[in-house]
Amino acid sequence: MTHATALAVLLPTVALLTVLGTRAAARRHSRPVLDLLCALAAFPVMGALIVAAEVGGAGARLLGLLAILLGSIALVAGFGLLERLSRSGEDAG
Amino acid sequence: MTALSGVAAIAWVGSALLMLLGLVRSRSELALRLGIGGMALAIGASLYTHDVVNLPEMVSLAALGAGIGYLVVRWPTIRSVLPILALLLLPIGLCLLLTALAIDRNPIAFDILRPDDATLASLSWWLLTGAELIGAAMAIAAAPLCRAVSGGRRGVERWLAALAGLAGWGGLAIALLLNEPGMAVIATIVGAGGFTLCAMPVRARGD
Structure with missing residues (x-):
């Protein structure tokens, strides 16, 4: 470190x-702050990218790649939902 | 990673500032752009600072994940965003858990275990275990939280903020293990933001 x-x-x-x-x-x-915070919470995908980029073992690489898959689902869906919300102006929570 | 390059440092500082500004100005339409920009900059910096050995697989799975995420966004029956955001904490928790497990299975690659050492140092062990536990807790709690948010229970937003904040602290453990100061700063923003919202008084619905 x-x-x-x-x-x-x-x-x-x-x-x-x-x-x-x-x-x-x-x-x-507080709602817009909470919405954005939930979308930003997908940032661990960065750790997954770093781990998958560097690991050499088959098992560890598979885990890293699965983590990328899950993290990118959350990242795109989170920000996409907020984009959809801001365009439609709907949702009362 | 032994030293932070100038470009990477600028990218990390820029992404942290964008995310912080996005949270502070979250009422404005610009906030979402700031958040997306900050996240894109941070992901770019993550990849820039490392030798990527599995690029085709990584790009394929990221594209697949992005496609699934896009389908979720386009789901026509979505009436309310907050329960879906709560449910998305499930893949985030699993992402944390799998990342920690990947590090656990290959600790020598990340310099947290020297080839002549038998076991992890105490701090590294605690960080790794903490990240695994937080990831598992988030994955377990996401579905019940989604149901509670759908049911409109009063005060459930605080639990959602706490769980999003937990992602920050779990990510901080991963960042410290990987010796990634930029990721640690972003993790701190998410963690501190989540717990600040959790600690604030409950407001009336429709806020």
Whole structure:
């Protein structure tokens, strides 16, 4: 973990900024923040891409590729649903 | 990955800023564009910083997943988005779990286990186990949560925010294991955002 010192400073700062920004945005309207957060929650597909890109063993590679499949389903469906929602203006939750 | 290249660092910082701005300005129409842009930049940076050995398989499965995701989006009977977003936490949890299992099966490839070591270091073991447990918990909880959201139970949005936040903390464990600072920053944004929403007071429906 070569970036440990930088991360020890950076991550709490990012967390604090996120907490303040999210609180300010959600105080007015929490649903759009929640919708976008659910779509952004598909970011672990990045980890799957990194793992599948580098692993050599057959079993591990299969697991990494399956993770990419599932992650990309969630990524495209999540953002696509929000796009559909913003176009139609429907959905009361 | 031993050092972050300039291009990758700019891409990671840009993607984190876009996602953060998207969350802060989530009421505006620009927010979705910011989120998509941030995610695209982050995925590009992930691939740019690594030697990809399985590119055809990865592209094929990503395209297949994107196609299935597109079919979900085009499903004509969808009346409400939130239950589907809750259900999508199932593949996200499984993605986390499978990624952690892939690392577990080949720890030497990611430098978390030296060839002359017998077992993982304590911190790496905890991070790996944490990611696996979070992935499994998300996969188990997604379907009941979808039903609860469909039923319109009061306060269920907080659980949804908590589960989305858990994806952030599970992703943070993976990022720390893989020594990926950019992914760790994005994971922190999702994790902190989820738990902030979870901790906020319940608002009236129709908000």
